[in-house]
Amino acid sequence: MLDNLLELCGFDKMDMDNEKRRIERALEIAGLGSEDIERAIERVRKHFDIELLGIRKCLGIWMKEFSDMVLAKEDGKKVAYTIYPSVTQFGLSALFTSEEVYVCAPEVILEVVMGSIFGAINPVLEAAETNGMGPGLAHCGLLQARLGGITKGIVPVPDVTLTTGFFCDQAPKTDELIHEIHGVPNIFIDRCYEPDWDEYPNIEMRDAKYFGAEIDRSMKEFEKIMGLKLTEEAKSAAFKQNGKGWFAYLNIVELMRADPVPLTPSNGILLPFFMVISPMKRFVNEGAEALKILHGEVKEMVKAGKGATPKGAPRVIIMLPSWVDPEFSYLITHELGIAAPVCSLNWLIPREMEKTHLRDFGGRIGEAMLRRGAFHSASGYIAYMKEIAERWKIDGVILNFPFSCRPAATPPMMAKRSLEEDLGIPVLLLEYDIYDSRDYSTQQVRTRVETFAELLKLNKVQEAA
Secondary structure, three states: OHHHHHHHOOOOHHHHHHHHHHHHHHHHHHOOOHHHHHHHHHHHHHHOOOOOHHHHHHHHHHHHHHHHHHOOOOOOOEEEEOOOOOOHHHHHHHHHHOOOEEEEOHHHHHHHHHHHHOOOOHHHHHHHHOOOOOOOOOOOHHHHHHHHHHHOOOOOOOOEEEEEOOOOOHHHHHHHHHHHHHOOOEEEEOOOOOOOOOOOOOOOHHHHHHHHHHHHHHHHHHHHHHOOOOOHHHHHHHHHHHHHHHHHHHHHHHHHHOOOOOOOHHHHHHHHHHHHOOOOHHHHHHHHHHHHHHHHHHHHHHHHOOOOOOOOOOEEEEOOOOOOOHHHHHHHHHHOOOEEEEEOOOOOOHHHHOOOOOOOHHHHHHHHHHOOHHHHOHHHHHHHHHHHHHHOOOOEEEEEOOOOOHHHHOOHHHHHHHHHHHHOOOEEEEOOOOOOOOOOOHHHHHHHHHHHHHHHHHHHHHHHO
């Protein structure tokens, strides 16, 4: 049965020979048995466009990275965990410096593999709830996965955690809890979070310099704890890898402008996105080939006029689709026939990719991240939403109020008002957790989504008249 799943994930004979035993061991440690594998096969066939080799290759990268994470200590690696949102170049520079170091953002891997693929994330979240992150207190499901994975012994206890507070103030508290329970040293990257409301798209360089100085300081602390020196060559390679990953991904995203839209959130566009946003050694080694294949396949789809949704379907932004419940996006795109060319933070406004003014390692990272609207401020989030809605000729927006994510829960109501009043774009605001599906079900939101879909289709008919 495992062979069937791995074949769906793009494994060839060499992959089977080299990786199958490792994956079997990793699944055993994670407590995933035959029923879980059978469920994963059903979910992959339903929710991912496995007719595309590029999608299968992406699934395979996630399965291999999962086994690398679970077996990192058995492999004799020194282990460091970044946190999402990650300072990706930091983690990549450590990976490029030494083969003896393993770095990842474990919560991202758990949510994608045990959540989206296997549908088995709930026991991990429950483990966190019995170890300091009690239920019913609006704890972030992503951070619960981080703690719960360690608690259940799926994720090895690391040698150090690297925590950023530039976006999420719950993340440092989670790693502080991990430190208290497991004695893991924690490196904390701070930020001056005081932008003026009308500052974006400009950024305060003092903020970027402080953020950059924090990154540089944390790297020295990281080197001391891990007993290695992050080389200039490794830092340069990290920037190149991160840039190559983003541009390869954005080449695919640009094809999403087509009508009909070729991919959907549930069948593949999020898989490469998650690989780009966090340090992953398997993506470094195999990602370029997978995205090249996927880009070619999607390009052929566009050329042939093929799409995941009907031609002329209303186009929506799904700002934060579920990471663990692909059924939600499946309802919108496959059942209701609504195209979702833009989802999550998967589209960058061109100026965000401009060269930075700061040239030191930390400063380049800090400035680049603050140029991202959603990471800048609530007003930056709203400006970002409005600009991509206009650029992509969006007919509607599905926003969510993620009650357990403090930074992402701040702007949605203001964004809804701004999009509707300033641009005349209808917005559906839903309340659900993108990292934890226990507090809602797709069926509960079905009626509201169906009504919204009918409104968008009616608007399209009236526009055509």
